[in-house]
Amino acid sequence: MILQLARLLGRFAVFWGVWWLLTDGRTDGLVFGAAFAAVAAAMPLVIVEPRGTDRPLALLPTVLRGLLLLPFFLWQSLYGGIDVAARAFKPRLPLTPTLFDYRLRLPPGPAPVMLASLVSLMPGTLAIVSGARLRVHVLDAGRDYQDELELLEAQVAWIFGVALQAPRTPAPTRWVSSGPETDA
Known part of the structure; x- marks a missing residue:
């Protein structure tokens, strides 16, 4: 007490x-x-926590845990901003926009929406939740974004105090857009 x-x-x-x-x-x-x-x-x-859940009661409210994500988000935004600026000022860098699906491990609810919002706030990206996957638009088809998305998804799971599940959809799909490409 x-x-x-x-x-x-x-x-x-x-x-x-x-x-x-x-x-x-x-x-x-x-x-x-x-x-x-x-x-x-x-x-x-x-x-009140639902009965039968195995997640512990959070020591910090979700909002305060979200503030702890701020340094990670600021670093990723700076990194993405530099990448976008470099592509704008150096036309030799490839610009091959693409769409791909990322299999969500977060349970349905507000957590996947927050993940999509955080991804969309990063420079050069846009994401939406589509069922059990995150559809992501990026500027460079040659780069692998899987590790970064997994890390961010784990951070969001921690903020909401939920456990990551096994992906609920088949393997990810990648579509390459017919955007401009420079070979100089």
Whole structure:
């Protein structure tokens, strides 16, 4: 009971601190912020895990775990942005856009949607969830994106506290678009 109260007060302090930072410490919004911080801190007590699930209760709320993904996302965005800029300024680099299917291991729900959103935010990519697969558009057909997608999918699974499953679809398909290609 004491541990649960300490966690509740800790979450309240974090959420109220974030509110205080977002409002530049204005005193006229602290009571309003305290009310919302209390509701946000109490949410894990209200949300009940389904019976029979083997996933442990998360120590951090999903939103806070999502913030821990920020350095990974920023690094991948920087890397992708440099790649896109290099292709724009050096026409000798290949530009062979393609579509391919990635077999999802995430269970249906919000986790695959977040994965598609994160992939789409990376420069040079676009993704949608299509059944049990992620359909991904990329700028370079010659590059293998499988490892990067598996790593990002594992990160999303951790954020949502879900276990990755065996892929539910047959082997991935790759379509090469008839985009411009330079051989200089």
